[in-house]
Amino acid sequence: MQNQDPRNTEEKRICADCINEEYLSDEIRNSGDALPCSYCSGNGTPSWALSELADRVHTAIQEHYQRTSDQPSAFDLAMSHAGLDHGTWYREGSPIQETIEELAKVSGEVAEDIRAVLDSWDLETDDSHHFEDETPYDAEAHYEEKGINPQEWEDQWQEFEFALTEESRFFNHGAADILSSVFANIHTLPAVKGLEIIQEAGPGTSHTHIYRARAFQSTEELLEAIKRPDLLLGAPPPKMATAGRMNARGISVFYGASNPDIALAEVRPPVGSKVAMAYFEIIEPLKLLNLINLEQLDFIKGSLFDPSYGKELERASFLRTLGNRLARPVMPSDQDIDYIATQAVADYLANYSSPTFDGIIFKSVQGTDDGYNIVLFHRAARVETIALPKGAEIDSGLSSSSEEELGDHYSVVEWVPEEKGTDTARKDPIAFYSTFLKFTELPDNFDQRANTLRVDTSKIDIHSVKAAKFETRKRPVERMRIANKDLRNGDF
Incomplete structure (x- = not known):
């Protein structure tokens, strides 16, 4: 030979x-x-x-x-x-x-x-x-x-989920190590077609605003909310923050969407409820991890002779599926368990990754493919307080018409003193939280975060939920009857 x-x-x-x-x-x-x-x-x-x-x-x-x-x-x-x-x-x-x-x-x-x-x-x-x-x-x-097989990374991810849900939820060093390996140098990875995995948001970028919706079943609470949308339509205070896909209970984050339709779908309002839709400007530069663009991760260049290259190819293949893993639909009865892994990921990206991020862009599981969700982590979730002169009072009202085409009319009136001046009430947010939410008195420096969002009070709409529409995929159930003589060893 x-x-x-x-x-x-x-x-x-x-x-x-x-x-x-x-x-x-x-x-x-x-x-x-x-x-x-x-x-x-x-x-x-x-x-x-x-x-x-x-x-x-x-x-x-x-x-x-x-x-x-x-x-x-x-x-x-x-x-x-x-x-x-x-x-x-x-x-x-x-x-x-x-x-x-x-x-x-x-x-x-x-x-x-x-x-x-x-x-x-x-x-x-x-x-x-x-x-x-x-x-x-x-x-x-x-x-x-050979085809790229990310099985090792998938096994690690299952180990990560298992460790958090069934072994140790807090101080889990093994889970932290897995997240460190998954997200290592993620800011250097390339995406195709000019897409960016790490995206800037704020003035002068393509991400300048966020829509946020909140559902109400009480007219009184809705009227209070439109008085102070900066406080009651933004991220909730920590004591009111329930657990979500990207936050544990008590950790306040800002969930929003790129358009009103997705924001409305994400709150899953019941028929008969009212939904307040607010428009928030992003007023400070923010750094977001775009999990949707991560699906378009480009081919990682390297040498087949580099011992680490094969592992990087497998990691890239796994990362392309990560957005779907983090945004997969979860049944309400399973949220307490199934959200643990995504909450840990958000906490890691906000506080421990290098670099850290201000938020995440991810797919909407309730809306369509025409937009996306945005979550801003706690440090980037503060809404600028509406500037009100000292002594100002706010009234809100609802008037209804018997004619259906006219419908309901919502109004907010700010009563300000006649004296000229713009001295704003610095303690106003604290007083409002204390009275409306029945908190104990909060200290003057209760929140040291910088303002990152500003609500546009001219762009608040109220949606009355009249009906729910579902997009489904229908599959027939085949049923048959077989005589005993046609059965084979009990197999169907």
């Missing part, structure tokens, strides 16, 4: 200039010896023994390639018997010499010498096919690239 003594082939040397695979070439330059190359006239370029290069080629092939069967499959044979293959069958993949030539970017002569060296070794492989006479590096062997 070989035209030369494999031992002599092993003793050949190859220099960095004869290898066009950049990673390998650089490695030879850094670690090779200044001995003559067997394939070119260069004497000063560092070189490796061909056996050392062959060993690296073998490792890369085992990790990234698989040998294809040298026999037709059952399907191919069936096609042949039916006369549908026109009497031809072609083996999948490329000949091993071509595979080595493309992988290491070497000449055909070098690739054949590497193949000959490998064929002379007694190598263990993990071939799934049975080969009678063909050795792994036989001249007739064919190889094709």
Whole structure:
């Protein structure tokens, strides 16, 4: 099979200039010896023994390639018997010499010498096919690239979810380590078509505002809310914050959406309720992780000879599915458990990742594909207090018409003192929370966060929920009746 003594082939040397695979070439330059190359006239370029290069080629092939069967499959044979293959069958993949030539970017002569060296070794492989006479590096062997399998990362994610829900919810170092490996250097990953995984929000960006909805079943509470939308339509105070997809109970975050339809769908209002829809400007620069664009993660560039490259490819494949994992529908009865993992992810991204983030953009499970949800973490969820002169009073009202086309009319009147001046009531938010929400008196410095949002009081709408509409996928149930004689060992 070989035209030369494999031992002599092993003793050949190859220099960095004869290898066009950049990673390998650089490695030879850094670690090779200044001995003559067997394939070119260069004497000063560092070189490796061909056996050392062959060993690296073998490792890369085992990790990234698989040998294809040298026999037709059952399907191919069936096609042949039916006369549908026109009497031809072609083996999948490329000949091993071509595979080595493309992988290491070497000449055909070098690739054949590497193949000959490998064929002379007694190598263990993990071939799934049975080969009678063909050795792994036989001249007739064919190889094709393996698909990327993120199973290891999926197993880690299941371990992460299990650890939080069934082992230790707090101080779980194992879960923290998994999140650190999943999100490592995520700010450096590329997305296709110019999409950005890390997006800036705020003035001068494409994310300048957020819609937020709140459902009310009491007219009195609704009228109070439109008096002070900065306090009652923004993120709730910590004592009022219930657990959500991206926050634990007692941790106040701001859930919003890119358009009113999604914001309305996300609050799942019952028929007969009223929904206040508010428009919030983002007034400070914010950094958001876009899980939707993460699905479009571009191909990670690297070398198949880099031991860490395969793991990065698998991680990238896993990250493309992460947005769907975090935004998957959860039944109300399962929220307490199923939200634990997503809450941990949000807490990690807000406080422990490098860099940290102000929020996340993710898919809406209630709305359509025409928009998205945004959650702003606690530090980025403060709404600027409406500037009111000291002594101002606010009234809100609802007037209804018997004529259906006119409907309800909501109004808010700010009664301000006649004296000129703009001295705002600094303690106003504290007083309002204390009286309306029946809190104990809060200290003057109860919230040190910077203002990141501003409610536009001219863009508040009230939606009366008249009916619910569901988009479903119908599947028939097939039912049959079979006589006893047709049953086989109780199998259906």
